[in-house]
Amino acid sequence: MSSTGTIHGGSVNSTSVGGGNRFEGKDWLLLAALAVIASLMFLPCLGAAGMFDPTDSFFIESGREMFETNKLIVPLMNYEPWLDKPALAFWFIVQSMRTFGVNEFAGRFPSALSGILLVLTTFALTRQILSRRQAFLAALTLAASPLFLIVGHVALTDEPLALFLTISLLSIANFVVQKRRIFLFLGYFALALAALCKGPLALVIVGLITVGYLLLTAPKKIVSSIFALQPLLAIAFLLVVTVPYYVWAHIGTNGEFTNAFFLRQNLGRMVGVVNHVNPFWWYIPVVIGGFFPWSLCAVGAGPFLLKFFKKRGNLLTDRQQLVFFSICWALIGFLFFSAIPTKLQTYIVPIFPALAIVTGAYLDELLRMKRTRPFTVSAAGILVLSAGAAFLVHFLSTGSGLMTTLGYATSAFLVVGLLVMMVVARKKSCLSLSTVYGATLLGCGIFLPLLFGLYHDKYQANVDSAVRYCKVNQAHLAAVQFEYPSLIYRYQEKIPLLKNQEDLQAYSDEPGKRWIFIPEEVLSLLSWTKRSPRVVGHCGKYWIFAIGKDALKEDTIEWNGLLPQYHYPTIAELDADMRRN
Numbered sequence: 069m070s071s072t073g074t075i076h077g078g079s080v081n082s083t084s085v086g087g088g089n090r091f092e093g094k095d096w097l098l099l100a101a102l103a104v105i106a107s108l109m110f111l112p113c114l115g116a117a118g119m120f121d122p123t124d125s126f127f128i129e130s131g132r133e134m135f136e137t138n139k140l141i142v143p144l145m146n147y148e149p150w151l152d153k154p155a156l157a158f159w160f161i162v163q164s165m166r167t168f169g170v171n172e173f174a175g176r177f178p179s180a181l182s183g184i185l186l187v188l189t190t191f192a193l194t195r196q197i198l199s200r201r202q203a204f205l206a207a208l209t210l211a212a213s214p215l216f217l218i219v220g221h222v223a224l225t226d227e228p229l230a231l232f233l234t235i236s237l238l239s240i241a242n243f244v245v246q247k248r249r250i251f252l253f254l255g256y257f258a259l260a261l262a263a264l265c266k267g268p269l270a271l272v273i274v275g276l277i278t279v280g281y282l283l284l285t286a287p288k289k290i291v292s293s294i295f296a297l298q299p300l301l302a303i304a305f306l307l308v309v310t311v312p313y314y315v316w317a318h319i320g321t322n323g324e325f326t327n328a329f330f331l332r333q334n335l336g337r338m339v340g341v342v343n344h345v346n347p348f349w350w351y352i353p354v355v356i357g358g359f360f361p362w363s364l365c366a367v368g369a370g371p372f373l374l375k376f377f378k379k380r381g382n383l384l385t386d387r388q389q390l391v392f393f394s395i396c397w398a399l400i401g402f403l404f405f406s407a408i409p410t411k412l413q414t415y416i417v418p419i420f421p422a423l424a425i426v427t428g429a430y431l432d433e434l435l436r437m438k439r440t441r442p443f444t445v446s447a448a449g450i451l452v453l454s455a456g457a458a459f460l461v462h463f464l465s466t467g468s469g470l471m472t473t474l475g476y477a478t479s480a481f482l483v484v485g486l487l488v489m490m491v492v493a494r495k496k497s498c499l500s501l502s503t504v505y506g507a508t509l510l511g512c513g514i515f516l517p518l519l520f521g522l523y524h525d526k527y528q529a530n531v532d533s534a535v536r537y538c539k540v541n542q543a544h545l546a547a548v549q550f551e552y553p554s555l556i557y558r559y560q561e562k563i564p565l566l567k568n569q570e571d572l573q574a575y576s577d578e579p580g581k582r583w584i585f586i587p588e589e590v591l592s593l594l595s596w597t598k599r600s601p602r603v604v605g606h607c608g609k610y611w612i613f614a615i616g617k618d619a620l621k622e623d624t625i626e627w628n629g630l631l632p633q634y635h636y637p638t639i640a641e642l643d644a645d646m647r648r649n
Contacts, residue, residue, distance in 0.1 A: 215358025
């Protein structure tokens, strides 16, 4: 296909040759620059903060247990099969721990690496069709999207899934536009990996987006268009890459994995009977905030997007087709995730590359038209957010220190810099946009790891210190009602989960120091004990009680409830006393 066309009010000008754009020396330089930028956004201080319950602690601890036991069929949790997920993302964590050791950096590295590769993939596969500037702006916008960066800083399956889905969808788009069969092989291989990462959900997403695009652009040719994509080739890749694992997992768990994963997790989440049930509009503020400040830039993009829909059956250039494919990807993906009752903020990340591609084309249009107002509005938004970040630093900090000072200094620098930009560069579109990118990258690059660290110190560090104190005292530890993977990670042994009165009584009757870890919101469950529980200490909202037969001899304190006149020692105070003695 070779043609030239303009969409007024939303143009993607230039000639686009059906054979694709040739990757030249400048493209390799831009790819190297993006690799450096993305690495700086993801890797520094990646393991500085400990794990967080209940997010990446599940995945890091599961990977650690698989690494320790060398049991790789299904993920493990508390040394028992955890049948909620396929194993691919956990294999990445296991391999990372073999390379970097057992630590938080190793657990999060696969997510961070997926984020880096996703930025590079966005540039490399869109550059096959888009102009150099459009592809670069798309990739840079993705690298400067807060939610995308946040998910890449924690150990979840969402970032690897987004990587495989993006490779699959962009490869299919390249095939639709250019008819080069190599893209089908790449796209279907990535689709099979996505199915190994998250299950059949990946097939549904790619299928809906692809068929939706074909229906909108050529509804009368939908059957021939689908067959042109060679669905039998996709089935062959799925059979070769994914089926052996699912058969292995089925046999290795006597069918339990098939029942738990396919029926409870996938079908259950579709109908909203598992957990995290939220209303249809849930993702609207998530996308607006997670794609900030580019969501502000897009406020005036209505005419740009509308022209694509009006001309969807007669898109003149390859570039217009790819941008419209990305519009369908973002819109259909958003509606799909919104329609599923089970929702978490991280689930929506797979549409962010599509948002970035459309935004890159729109920003290129604004630069061509020399418009600066959207960039000024975005700069004002970042200015407000910088002040908000300083407030968060103040709220999370437990005292003055280097991290707190760095947060205040960064916020002040961004505020002053953006105010200067709004005066000096208000009529220079390239300089204005460069300033917005610089401020976003700098703010995210510093504030995200900083806020992760401060949050951990204020909340999660309590859990870490509680486990450390239990180990020093050679006490057995059990959790009541809730499973905390970080406890198991620090304890390095199986921690019984006491779900009812019978569990607790059986545990308390066993010999040795019998301590329980219980959060403040379920302290009423202490009524399960037939002996009076004795306070060991507390750390924030978490409490440790001795409930064994010899609790009176364990230097514990009688429990009188949460009354103001009683002071129960904190774990930090007990730690300090132990060191002094």
